[in-house]
Every structure is written in C-alpha cells, then in structure tokens.
Amino acid sequence: MYYNGYQLPFIPDRFGGGQQPGFQPPPFGGGQQPGFQPPPFGGGQQPGFQPPPFGGGQQGFPPFGGGAQEGGPPSSPPPSYTPQESPSLYAVDPGAIRGCLYRFTYVWLNNGSSFWFYPTYVGRDSIAGYRWRGFRWVYYGTDLRRIRSFRCS
Template sequence: IGGGAVPGFGGGSGPGIGGGAVPGFGGGSGPGIGSGASPGFGGAPQGPPPSQIPAKPPKPQGSQGAVLLVEPITIRPCLFRFTYVWLTNGRSFWFYPIILGRRSVGGFYWDSSRRRWVYFALDTNHIDVVSCSF
C-alpha cells in the first residue's frame, strides 16, 4: 500500500507497509498506524537493540505451505522487550512493542541508519514470525 522511504510493501529503508517517511501505513505525524511520533504511553528503549540478530524461529507444526497469521496473543510475551520481527515480505527488523490491538501491534522500530527508535504500528497480518528476549 503506497511507496516511499520505508521497506515492506512499497519499498524504502525501514520496516512497514509502504507510504511516507516513516514506517507504517502511509506515514503521518501523529500516533497510530503510520505515525512517527510517540503515542504518549510507554516509551522507547534508552539504547540500541542487541547487536546479535536471533536465528529465525521455525514455523509452528503443520504450517508448511499454509499461511498462518500471527495473532496478537503470540506477541503479548514480547511486550516491552527487544523483539526481532520477520515480515511476510521477507523484511526483518528490531522492534520494541508496547501496545497490542485486535489485529495490530504498536511500538518502536530501530532505524539503524539514524540510530534511533521510531514509533509505528503494524498490522499483525504482515508478521511472519517474531523472536523476543526473555
């Protein structure tokens, strides 16, 4: 959906689903899907994510050839933890989730080119698998 300076479904250099100068759905400057500003709750980590990228976890049993959607409940244990996300389009990035919706997760992704955390929300339908630190 869209294009611009973000990777994902639309090209660019950060995680997301197209659009604008920040990841998400179409860019923007306020909180929510496609935003670049903190929503006023929770907060970004004070430092960068771990330098070691985790190995991509295997898909759950019985998922070979099938499309399995990541449910928000799968991400719940990762709230307020460094989480590595692999999207269905092959992109991957560090994420720090702080809020879950019915079909979305909000938090901060690590913009490695600017070396800072940027808030955005992501539709869980676009997440292939996650790995979070415990």
C-alpha cells in the same frame, strides 16, 4: 390541517389556487414544538453513561498519539546480534506476541524485511511500538497478518 403544531399550507386542487386565509408558515429552520429542548452536546447519553477516554485504543487501534506517552522508546539500542528465525506454521496471534510487550523483539515480515522492534501496544489485528532504524527508534505499527515470525529476548 396541522402537523407538528403548525398549520400546513393549503394545497389547491388543480382548478383552484392560493393559500388558505390566515396561513402562517413555520419559522425558518422548520420550527419546533413549544418547550422542545434539544439533547445536550455529545448526543444526550443515558444517565450514568461514561464515554471511553479520548483515544483509549478501542477497536484494535493504538491509543491516540501513537502510544508514545506510555513510556516512549527504549533508552538503549537493541542487542547487536540477529537471532535465528524459527519458522511459524501458524498465523501470528495477539496472545502470542503480547508476551513480548516492552521487550526487544526481532520481527520477520512476509515481504522479507526484518528488524528489531519494541512493542508497546498489541490489538486484535495490529501491533505498534518502536522500530530500530540503525541509529534511532522510530514509532511504527503494522497489521499482525504481515508478520511471518518473531522472537523476543
């Protein structure tokens, strides 16, 4: 009996034993059909297929490296005042906060903390950019569901 181009070992019945005469086991690694060519490294994409650039920010995640290569933090500190919070009756959605990209934005989180933020990326479920830490900008990202309200200047 043959399988995949190789003769299968003789399977003895319960009364006999041994292997068929002339049996040669396949080479180590299972063996392959003559002329078999494995797909090219990377999975063998379809002709004309272009994979997305590495770290392109797909699937709601910020670009690889945090997006700092997209201009970096602002060169000046945020405004010295704290804006008045206007309570939001709705969840913060990406379309609303997208208008604050690359602008000083004051953010109030559900846990009670608030801070100046400079968003550089808005995804379907998350936001990323730079958070003011009193004396410098620090890269920061969070889930949009954690934001209670925001106001951009």
